[in-house]
Amino acid sequence: MPSKAQQFHQAAFRNSFVEGLRGETKINLQPRQVPGFHYSPVQPTPVADPRLLAWSAELAAFLGLEQPPERGPAVDALAGNLIVDSMRPFAARYGGHQFGNWAGQLGDGRAMSLGELTAQDGTTWEIQLKGAGPTPYSRRADGRAVLRSSVREFLCSEAMHHLGVPTTRALSLVATGDTVVRDMFYNGNPQPEPGAIVARVAPTFVRFGNFQILAAHGETDNLRALADYVICHHFPDLGEPSAEVYLRWFAEVGRRTAVMVAQWMSVGFVHGVMNTDNMSILGLTIDYGPYGWLEPYEPDWTPNTTDFATHRYAFGQQPRVALWNLMQLAQALTPLVPDVQALRQGLDEYVTTLNTTRHQLMLRKLGLTEQATADDQALAATLLEALAAAAVDMTVFFRRLAHAAPALLAVDHNEETVFQEVLNAAAYPESNSAALLPWLRQYAQRLRQESAAPEAIRASMLAANPKYVLRNYLAQQAIEAAETGDLAPLNRLMEVLKTPFAEQPEHNELAAKRPEWAREKPGSATLSCSS
Incomplete structure (x- = not known):
């Protein structure tokens, strides 16, 4: 039977990642290399005045949570100002290829997980705060996030879910009361912006890069421990970990990744920054940064200003890039399998599933x-x-x-x-x-x-062709209103995107093509990785 709904700060957290894997023993938030570990324990840095701006009621009900008032202990916990006894906050260590180049250690630089909650159906879901302060993986950054990027992540996480695309979710959007200095387009024009924190939710936030960093450092025992943890907790149907199960697991990761990318292509979604550290081991869309939706159908279009030179992550390149990323994951897993050539079966599974799923989705779109x-x-x-x-x-x-x-x-x-x-x-x-x-x-x-x-x-x-998608200009309008304290456009957009296939004629203007004024407007056409 579902348990009675409770406030976020009263929920009992589980900590399977912390308890099952190797972490540092002491909290040290100084940016540094962290060899030999899967994660580092952290503490969020308190903010001045946490205030709830937006709440996903459907996700909250699934997790057995009540909507909190605008201010109070639940919102304090969602902002990182309150850590309850059952939470064991951590930042995960991972590496990755960024724009095709190995970047070494990356890790959760502006995200930290609080632990896991048990949903009404008995499944477990990790709660992660994005923008809650520095971690050992923050490098030269402050670990914070600005309101504009947090609104975009909150809206898109839920919009993608309601489109039927595999995705991480977003529970809440909290204003911090602090300002954060960001150079939006990396053009030497930093400005103070309002800060915010998103509580995002997934069964796990483990990425391809979590395995890559361990392989790169020759940490085979840690690599095997992480693979075993992921299989036991998130792929239990595959059986007890073994060389054969590792191969079946990799093929399943390939299959899920293919389904995700096929869904992206079907609705015209462009992720914008498909680095291997932004690839979920569960085949979920993760890390909503400089994303966008195709408006004019241009396969070479990318919303990411950082990618303008090569268009590596353009819409039409996404299927190829996902395969390349899976090849990097396969390379990281080679210490776990005696016949590394057998990993090719997982890559073949990706290609077959991608082609089949894309064709099926297109037939549905065409009736x-x-x-x-x-x-x-x-x-x-x-x-x-x-x-x-x-x-x-x-x-x-x-x-x-x-x-x-x-x-x-x-x-x-x-x-x-x-x-x-x-x-x-x-x-x-x-x-x-x-x-x-x-x-x-x-x-x-x-x-x-x-x-x-x-x-x-x-x-x-x-039922296969949405009327409403989160066009960048719509998100930008909601952001600009929220920055003035007007949450009505954000709330309206959130409600409309919950039923993107319904007509909702009273909201027809939210289904309009991109207006001419938005063609070159910052935030409405192109974005950067700045947060």
């Missing part, structure tokens, strides 16, 4: 059954080429296509008129929407081979 013709693979591939040539709004195009399906199936409709209505709705001034017309004619012919009723096809397409 086509999976028992379709052999030409459907080519139809889907041709669509991606046509979208790139046309540069229309991806979200609007698919949503309008869903609404147009019954008309395309009706014998008394002029299909060219229907096509033009879809394209006009999705086009930007720079779009070449006519490039989609040949594909639309092919699609209409294929759609007429479906046996389902037109309205059933329309309903299935609407």
Whole structure:
């Protein structure tokens, strides 16, 4: 039976990561190398005036938590000002490849985990504060986060969950009452900004980089201990850890990563910074920094200013980069398996799952059954080429296509008129929407081979093509309002994004294409890794 809901500071925390793995014995927050350990114990640095700004009611109910008042002991705990007896805060040690280059030790530089809570269904979920102060892994940073990046992380974590994309979650957004100095675009113009802390939630925050740092330092015992911990706690169905189970586990990580990336591609999400230290071992979207959604369909688009030189993490590169990242994880796991070539099976699992899942998701978006013709693979591939040539709004195009399906199936409709209505709705001034017309004619012919009723096809397409996504300009509007103390746009956006596939006609303006004023506006078009 579900337990009675309680305030956050009254919850009993478990600490399997701290108890099961090797950590330093004393708290020392000085930035330094931490060889030989999985984590370091830490203490959050108190803030001036913690105040609750936003709360995920659905996640809280799942965790058995009551919404706290704006100020009080629960919010103090969510800000790091109050540590209860059952919490054992820690910062994890990991390394990673950043933009393709080995960066050495990285670690939780502005995040610290408080412990784990047991949800209403008996599962355990780690609670992590992002922006709660320095840790040994902060290097030259202050361990803080600004309001703008915290709003973005809070909103996107929950928006992605409601889109059905595997993701970490966000429980709360708390203002600190302090200011944090940041150079938003690394252009020599640092400014004080309001600080904030997000409490984010996942079964674990272990990343590819947690294994990489151990392998890089030759810490094979620690490497095996971490793999065993992850398998026992998060992949128990695979059995007791062994060389064979390590291989099956790596293949499952590959499969989950493929599903995640396929979902990104299906909704037009661009992570923006797919470093190996930002890759979850559970196949969850993690670390929402300079992300964005495709607006004009441009496969080479990246929202991350740091990536403008190479576009390594552009939308169209994400499937390839995820495979490269899995290859780095495989390399880190080689000390655990006698036949390292067998790890290739996990990479093959990624490729197969990615291709199959992407095709299935595209068929759903197009209202086509999976028992379709052999030409459907080519139809889907041709669509991606046509979208790139046309540069229309991806979200609007698919949503309008869903609404147009019954008309395309009706014998008394002029299909060219229907096509033009879809394209006009999705086009930007720079779009070449006519490039989609040949594909639309092919699609209409294929759609007429479906046996389902037109309205059933329309309903299935609407359930696969969101009307509402967290466009950067919408997030920026919510941020600017929150910085003045107005939380209404943030709260409204949060509510709308809970049901992104519903029409919600009273919120139509939140489904609009990117306005021209947002094309070059900082925060509305491009972002940096600054937080």
